[in-house]
Amino acid sequence: MAYCFGVDVGGTSIKLGLFFDNGSLIDNWEIPTRKESQGENIIPDIRDAVENKMTEKEIIRSEVIGVGVDVPAPVLDEGIVKETANLNWGYKEVKKELEEALLIPVVVANDANAAALGEAWMGGGKGENNLIMITLGTGVGGGIISNGKLISGAHGFGGEIGHIHVKDGELCQCGCGRYGCLEQYASATGISRLANEHFKTWNKETKLSEKDLSARAVFDAYKMDDKLAAEIVDEFAGYLVKGMHDLEIIIDPAVFLIGGGVSKAGEVLVDVIEKKFRRNVLFTNENTKITLATLGNEAGIYGSAKLVIDEFGK
Amino acid sequence: MAYCFGVDVGGTSIKLGLFFDNGSLIDNWEIPTRKESQGENIIPDIRDAVENKMTEKEIIRSEVIGVGVDVPAPVLDEGIVKETANLNWGYKEVKKELEEALLIPVVVANDANAAALGEAWMGGGKGENNLIMITLGTGVGGGIISNGKLISGAHGFGGEIGHIHVKDGELCQCGCGRYGCLEQYASATGISRLANEHFKTWNKETKLSEKDLSARAVFDAYKMDDKLAAEIVDEFAGYLVKGMHDLEIIIDPAVFLIGGGVSKAGEVLVDVIEKKFRRNVLFTNENTKITLATLGNEAGIYGSAKLVIDEFGK
Numbered sequence: 306m307a308y309c310f311g312v313d314v315g316g317t318s319i320k321l322g323l324f325f326d327n328g329s330l331i332d333n334w335e336i337p338t339r340k341e342s343q344g345e346n347i348i349p350d351i352r353d354a355v356e357n358k359m360t361e362k363e364i365i366r367s368e369v370i371g372v373g374v375d376v377p378a379p380v381l382d383e384g385i386v387k388e389t390a391n392l393n394w395g396y397k398e399v400k401k402e403l404e405e406a407l408l409i410p411v412v413v414a415n416d417a418n419a420a421a422l423g424e425a426w427m428g429g430g431k432g433e434n435n436l437i438m439i440t441l442g443t444g445v446g447g448g449i450i451s452n453g454k455l456i457s458g459a460h461g462f463g464g465e466i467g468h469i470h471v472k473d474g475e476l477c478q479c480g481c482g483r484y485g486c487l488e489q490y491a492s493a494t495g496i497s498r499l500a501n502e503h504f505k506t507w508n509k510e511t512k513l514s515e516k517d518l519s520a521r522a523v524f525d526a527y528k529m530d531d532k533l534a535a536e537i538v539d540e541f542a543g544y545l546v547k548g549m550h551d552l553e554i555i556i557d558p559a560v561f562l563i564g565g566g567v568s569k570a571g572e573v574l575v576d577v578i579e580k581k582f583r584r585n586v587l588f589t590n591e592n593t594k595i596t597l598a599t600l601g602n603e604a605g606i607y608g609s610a611k612l613v614i615d616e617f618g619k
Numbered sequence: 620m621a622y623c624f625g626v627d628v629g630g631t632s633i634k635l636g637l638f639f640d641n642g643s644l645i646d647n648w649e650i651p652t653r654k655e656s657q658g659e660n661i662i663p664d665i666r667d668a669v670e671n672k673m674t675e676k677e678i679i680r681s682e683v684i685g686v687g688v689d690v691p692a693p694v695l696d697e698g699i700v701k702e703t704a705n706l707n708w709g710y711k712e713v714k715k716e717l718e719e720a721l722l723i724p725v726v727v728a729n730d731a732n733a734a735a736l737g738e739a740w741m742g743g744g745k746g747e748n749n750l751i752m753i754t755l756g757t758g759v760g761g762g763i764i765s766n767g768k769l770i771s772g773a774h775g776f777g778g779e780i781g782h783i784h785v786k787d788g789e790l791c792q793c794g795c796g797r798y799g800c801l802e803q804y805a806s807a808t809g810i811s812r813l814a815n816e817h818f819k820t821w822n823k824e825t826k827l828s829e830k831d832l833s834a835r836a837v838f839d840a841y842k843m844d845d846k847l848a849a850e851i852v853d854e855f856a857g858y859l860v861k862g863m864h865d866l867e868i869i870i871d872p873a874v875f876l877i878g879g880g881v882s883k884a885g886e887v888l889v890d891v892i893e894k895k896f897r898r899n900v901l902f903t904n905e906n907t908k909i910t911l912a913t914l915g916n917e918a919g920i921y922g923s924a925k926l927v928i929d930e931f932g933k
Contacts, residue, residue: 454766459748466868550797555763557771558772559773585797592773
């Protein structure tokens, strides 16, 4: 049996997984992300973490088919990133640097894309060849699998679904420079923004308080039948479904997976999205499923490992 | 050398091409589409056309690796279409019926998707693995190639980009049942609709006349610096680019190819789209090319032949 590693590099911690090349997870752990000094320790830290685990498990280099790494940035061919604000990286040849450090083949991907691949492989979309994962976190990320392969695009921007245009006439600018992007309404930040707007003009009873208008507070109140929360959730879901309707006719997935921090709201979130989505289904796609992602924080290490197996496995 | 056929089934005519399996076109011709009696003659007519050509060229069955057929409808797995209004077909097992008639392997695809594949193989996108073809005809069709493969989706609806939502608050309903679809503004019909609206309120000089507010007339006037035509073209291009911006961040193609009847306007069309597209480019995709499709009416037979070569070729 051969081995591979899946490494998910986030702004706070680096998650690592050791896998058999048939996909079973042997061990997983995490280390802090040291972003100081332009993040120059990140790659040596990954090298050390991988090598220490190999020593601990008595694994030799020739038994490791590769190391998959996902990062919070678009990834160009040859595993190059241009700039990764969350890691304090500028231009970095991630694949080349880590291969030189480890002397093991490396594959690099975008984190949201890797998460989608992980979910398609071992999570909520297991066995599906056409799938879209929507990650509702601080921003809105996404990963698209079509014909069983990740859509990473010609410049590494494939699946950046947080920037689908969903509202005309928006005056507030998105971080990307455009106006009316899905991320402005459907991320945790976006939901909180909608909550603040609605709260200002609300003059009836509500369980929500100005002190906590977070996405989490909104969904907690929604579950207790709060009317203000219902208004906010309705608006949020409207934008999300608008983006999903565009994705439906562009990609036509068998399943939409909802993940990220906001998805911790659970099945009520799927219910509200489902109702809106079905109200306006095109053509014959009424079978498109909507479901929660299931791998949580481990989706990235699974997806990164799968990239290695697809590229270097037997 | 082995052979294959590419067949492009349209509402008026069926175009056929005989190819060597290395992609060189040997012969192409067309026959009328007989839509009467629920289009029951269409498949026998294709059979006869293929068999007659084989007799004429002294080709035997074992020398033909397959026949690719594209149709103006979403195509499900196993080459099944649910309903094809343009051919008067109801539910039809196209692959099965034609294979039984010809005793040759058959592949079936959507027409806009096949055209995209043809352009990626031998046309304006030659050699590109990530490409979007936008067909501006009576409607707006599309085909998406990602990782070198067509995105046909889980239910055959992949690449239906004419139904990307590009305008909030539209009161006029699209044929698909939604409101504000790209097709409502960027098809030949849509441009003509915009022209009619603008014409009503225009009180300055113009070369356009109420008698002919077709897309062609609009572009002809635009080329002669007509100010009303410029307004119409500007609005049309605005919607088209809005859809392209969504596609850019979802698919991230290396190139957008513009085809279909409206694209006969030529390079001025590319210029106006280019200017609007570049004004609002996200991240680092400034290298995304925009260009005219080059195969014209032959894109479908090329794409259909390519499907055969990909599936049954050596």
